[in-house]
Amino acid sequence: MNQTQDIIAMNKKYTYFSWMAQETANPIAVEKAKGIYFWDYEGKRYADFSSQLILTNIGHGDERVNNAIIEQMKQVHYVQPNLVTKVRGELGKALAEVTPGDLNKAFFTLGGAEAIENAMKMARMYTGKQKIITRYRSYHGGTFAAASAGGDPRRIPIEPGVGWIIHMHDPYSYRSPIYRHCSPEEGDMILCDLLEETIQLEGANTVAGVLLEGYSGSSGVIAPSTPAYWKRVREICDKYNVVLIADEVMSGFGRTGKWFGIDHYGVVPDIMTMAKGLTSGYLPLGAVSTNEKIAAYFEKNMLACGLTYNAHAVSCAAALATIKIYHEDKLIQNAADLGQKLKHKLQLMYEKHPSIGEVRGVGLHWCIELVKNRKTREEMSEWNKPMSKPMLELSSYLRSNGIAAFVRWNQVYICPPLCINEAQLDEALAIYSKAFEITDKYVLN
Ligand SMILES: Cc1ncc(COP(=O)(O)O)c(C=O)c1O
Structure with a gap:
């Protein structure tokens, strides 16, 4: 051999x-x-x-990230999550600057699925409700609840999965029967009406969140035809006190030509999840950013989330260096x-x-x-x-x-x-x- x-x-x-x-x-x-x-x-x-x-x-092999990682390793490689490092705070600030609206406070994880798990927990704690509505043609990670949340067939081996995920249909104008007899714009609006009806039928007092990829990824880059779709989803979430979660794990950090996929639609979610491009893969890191209202809630109420590797110092250094490169280059x-x-x-x-x-x-x-x-x-x-x-x-x-x-x-x-x-x-x-x-x-x- x-x-x-x-x-x-x-x-x-x-x-x-x-x-x-x-x-x-x-x-x-x-x-x-x-x-x-x-x-x-x-x-x-x-x-x-x-x-x-x-x-x-x-891209691969960028010395600027490699050096930032080595420098952080020399200073301190890890502290437990209730101690802090300079780099953790700096990264939080850098994320607040690039994320839309008032998404100003981040909880760090090690990857995308962990970010999704924690985002769903936060939405449930914040609203005191349970169910999360997601799309069939989506992927949110391979852990149990994240896999249930994804509609992608990778969820099928663990079915019935968690009981509090509800799937809805996608703005897939090329194939979805919803679009067969109407224009793409009308189809988008029918889907929004169906989302509202789903919330009513499930019971508005039971629906905690709507979780959508900021821009659809591995399910086929399926996008609504106009920003009106996202604006209407935002209105419906506001009307029923439902947290809008944008999953930017794949579509974030410039992939779509804007910082985040949802930036194409002029809508600000309540929670945003990130990973992948956050460090460009130099080290594992994910994040859940929340708006000020949710952050204020957790000032007085316990944030029942925790991970040994929360805000790992060296991963934070890799992310901070990566974000600088998006700007510089x-x-x-x-x-x-x-x-x-x-x-x-x-x-x-x-x-x-x-x-x-x-x-x-x-x-x-x-x-x-x-x-x-x-x-x-x-x-x-x-x-x-x-x-x-x-x-x-x-x-x-x-x-x-x-x-x-x-x-x-x-x-x-x-x-x-x-x-x-x-x-x-x-x-x-x-x-x-x-x-x-x-x-x-x-x-x-
Ligand atoms: C949109 C989206 N969310 C979440 C995840 C899960 O991320 P990870 O594989 O880092 O757990 C992925 C992974 O491909 C993804 O594309």
Whole structure:
């Protein structure tokens, strides 16, 4: 066995892989990474077009973050959560500055699912109510209640899950039957009316929160057609004393060309969850930011949340350095500018490739749905089923040509680090285009 095979064999023998039957794992052994690229042990280069799990926003191997981590390690690596460090307070302040409205106080976790768990607990404590309404096509993490909250099929193995999650339908104008007989704008409003009806039917005195991804991520980058959707959701939450929680774990920190996905809609949630881009993956960290009203409530009432690694000093240092880089390198503006260009380039791709059914996204956050037939919209691979032959061929073409992309069912994602430039983007898009020639062959006329 060569070195690569040794590494893979040891990993497969002694460690588990997520969300799969273990024998199907087919990992790349990564030796090093820099900027938008990583390399395997044979020296093969991959462009990181999924930003790993949509988090390496500032790119790999940034010395500024590495140094901040080392400096913090030298000073103090950890204190228990009821002691404080300078960096924890500075990070809290930096988050208050970039989050919308009066989301001014943060509780730190180690990742996204923990942030969701604690956000739901806070909403329940604050309102004294129990139920949380979420969307079917969403993902909020793999822990028990977070997995129940996600509507994504990754929740199905733990069903019935927690009893206080209620799922509602998504603003998925391309496929949802709600949009079949009306315009996308009308469909959005019907969904809002249904949300209000759901709250009434469940009992307004039992609904604590509505939890939505600030901008939908791994469920297919499904966005409402106008900001009116979010404005109406905000009004409904206010009317029934329901806490609006925006999950920005994936869509936060510039991914969509704004600091947070919800910033596209001009709406301020009561609670926001963050992780991933908060540190760009240099170290694990998540956060739950709350508005002033909720913060005031917890001045007098116990915050029944706690984690050994709450506000880990070294993770906080990584986050603070990462946030500085978003500012210094103008990465969010880069995502917005390249996003405009990408939109145009993907439109051209749509015109060229009959297997492309719909292209959705903003900033550097895009999903392409592949279909066998544009009229019937029959998927190139069925939802929640093993990938079809055409999708497997497409996925293996991308990988063998040095593009590490997220491919799921009939969906292909384009989510590179925000430090990418246009030439790098074009180089990768030429390979994506060749890959779509494969699926084009499976189009039924
Ligand atoms: C929107 C969203 N929320 C929460 C999570 C869970 O984050 P983590 O995997 O860090 O627990 C994810 C992970 O992909 C996510 O996309």
